[in-house]
Amino acid sequence: MKILFLGTSASKPTSERNPPSVALQYNNGEFMLFDCGEGTQRQMIKKVSPMKISKIFITHLHADHIMGLVGLIQSMKLNGRTQLLEIFVPKDTIVHMKTLFSIPYFSADFEIHVIEAFDQKIEFDGYWIRPFPVSHGVPAIGYVFGVNDARGKFNKKLCDELGIKGEMFSSLEKKGTIEVNGKIISIDEVTGKLRRGKKIVYTGDTEKIETFPEEAYNCDVLIHDSTFISPDDKKDTYHSTVKEACEVAQLLSAKKLVLTHISQRYETKEVEEESKKYCENAIVAEDFLEINL
Ligand SMILES: [Zn+2]
Ligand SMILES: [Zn+2]
Structure with a gap:
């Protein structure tokens, strides 16, 4: 399984960073996207096949997280896609997705299911998703992605x-x-011992929260909003500072913390130095960072 960061900026693109999107390549070659900011499909070239994306998990409908959807779907259509595409969105936002897809001449020749994700686990073939509410001033959710536990072979x-x-x-x-x-x-x-499936937590945009579903604890990777270093810059933006992301990693006993959604006002090095003060197992995401699990 592989995590690939396609976009790691906050709010708008910079020369080094694209707006937010994280691709997950599951064991069987299936891809999933978490958020789909503007330019995501260009970031995917030679790395992620649009035809192999089965599901897109949207955390919230701020433009920097969804503006890549229409272009990506058009490319899927041009490539002759027939496979169903499932798009998960927060509760009460389907109506806005319909607005997004109502631009002139936009259509897809394959089925697209837009599904509102509630605060409960959704099971798939071999893995599951656990959406959970975050705090971002608009309907917003994070996701725990987990692979099913696997049993050893029969003796x-x-x-x-x-x-x-x-x-x-x-x-x-x-x-x-x-x-x-x-x-x-x-x-x-x-049988052999039960092998615990890997777990990834993706918060999307959020101010620091302390209530998580039990599935989020002891995750292998926590990908957390780290828009700011200084609380003075943060003000009332419903985002997190690096320090707060580190505190959440500690709360969840995350094995690895990846800081993302980085404000253009900071150099990567500054964010790294800040994280080192609070967390040994933190790294700062950059576009095209890959993590193998
Ligand atoms: Zn954002
Ligand atoms: Zn946002």
Whole structure:
């Protein structure tokens, strides 16, 4: 699985940074996008195939997070896409997405489902998403992306000894226990250890919040709004400072913190130096940064 930062600026592009978008390449080659700022499809060239994007998770409808959608969808159409595209948005914002897609001559020849994401887990094939509310002055959500936990393989020799065979395996997988020759056997006894699936938390734009769903804790990567260094610059913008992002990483026991949505007023080096004061495992995102998980 790979995380690719396509855009890491706050509000507008700079010579080094594109507006926000993060691509996630799942194990099977499927891609997902988190936000889709202006110019995202150009950032994708030679790195992300538009045809392999199955889902786009939008955190909120500020222009810097959605203005790449229309162009990207037009390119998908020109490339002859037939596959469904799912776009997840915060509650009460479908109406605005309809407005966005009502520009002249815009159409797609494939199905697009725009889905309002509520404060609950959504299961997919092999992975899940847990949207959660953040605080940004407009309807806004963050997402926890998680891969399902995976069990080790059956211990063949042991299963033979215990008399587990045929359809008993699928029954054991389904129920967790099975009775063989009058003895109850649990799946844990005859398989390798459960391997915990990787988890990524993406906050999108938000001021510091302290309430997260339990799925967000102990994440492998936390990608957090870090628009400002100084609280004086921040004022009442509903964004976070580097220090606040580091505090959230600590709260969630995140293994790695990636600071993104960087204001144009700062050099990357300044943001790095600020983060070092509070957090050892923080890095500052730059466009085209890749993280393998
Ligand atoms: Zn933004
Ligand atoms: Zn915003």
